[in-house]
Amino acid sequence: MKNKKARIAVLVSGGGTNLQAIIDAQKSGVIKSGEITLVISNKKDAYALIRAEEAGIKTALITRQDYGKKFEKRIIDVLKDNNTDLIVLAGFMVILSREFTETFKNRIINVHPSLIPSFCGEGFFGLRVHEAVLRKGVKVTGATVHFVNEIPDGGEIIEQKAVRVYPNDTPEKLQKRVMRQAEWIILPKAVEIISERIVNNGNL
Numbered sequence: 001m002k003n004k005k006a007r008i009a010v011l012v013s014g015g016g017t018n019l020q021a022i023i024d025a026q027k028s029g030v031i032k033s034g035e036i037t038l039v040i041s042n043k044k045d046a047y048a049l050i051r052a053e054e055a056g057i058k059t060a061l062i063t064r065q066d067y068g069k070k071f072e073k074r075i076i077d078v079l080k081d082n083n084t085d086l087i088v089l090a091g092f093m094v095i096l097s098r099e100f101t102e103t104f105k106n107r108i109i110n111v112h113p114s115l116i117p118s119f120c121g122e123g124f125f126g127l128r129v130h131e132a133v134l135r136k137g138v139k140v141t142g143a144t145v146h147f148v149n150e151i152p153d154g155g156e157i158i159e160q161k162a163v164r165v166y167p168n169d170t171p172e173k174l175q176k177r178v179m180r181q182a183e184w185i186i187l188p189k190a191v192e193i194i195s196e197r198i199v200n201n202g203n204l
């Protein structure tokens with residue numbers, strides 16, 4: 001695969017600020033070994049879809065309502081049709097089955113808004129993570145990019161960055177700081193690291 005770029009698919013459910021960070025990093029050259037070729041959303045009204053369209057990236061809408069039991073199968077088929085090399089979960093609020101993670105072993109990465117192994121696993125997503133951080137009273141939190149396997153938030157860690165928690169934080173304030181100071185920096189960095197490995201080694 002020498003001199004080629006890894007074909008990246010980004011899976012989203014919401015606002016898509018992490019998707020935007022990857023799009024911007026591709027434009028600025030931080031990501032040079034990969035190219036976003038597809039964005040898949042499981043939510044019709046996800047603003048991430050508009051961000052993708054504005055960047056001229058192909059989109060697919062695959063919802064549980066439309067596909068029922070064939071929901072994951074449909075995503076797998078669309079990813080394969082796209083010849084996807086790397087799958088990036090960027091605010092994708094779905095826990096993937098073992099069948100899915102085995103189909104793309106070592107080819108799926110996720111950004112999680114805490115320092116794994118704290119505040120992670122089933123039930124910890126979005127604002128809930130930051131609510132739990134504030135309830136516990138920890139003084140440092142952060143974000144993690146990791147490989148995705150059958151254990152929620154359980155795969156090998158690729159990048160982490162710590163962020164300070166302040167006494168007057170609300171979950172919303174903390175979420176924004178974690179995004180700005182950690183997620184939007186380490187996700188593009190991890191995407192480049194793994195894309196580069198795929199391009200140079202073929203297999204990880």
Ligand code: GAR
Nearest residue numbers: 014015016017018091111113125126
């Ligand atoms: C981000 O904070 C991301 O880390 C989190 O959801 C937010 C999505 O924001 N993901 C999870 O909690 C997954 N367990 P975005 O749509 O603006 O990128």
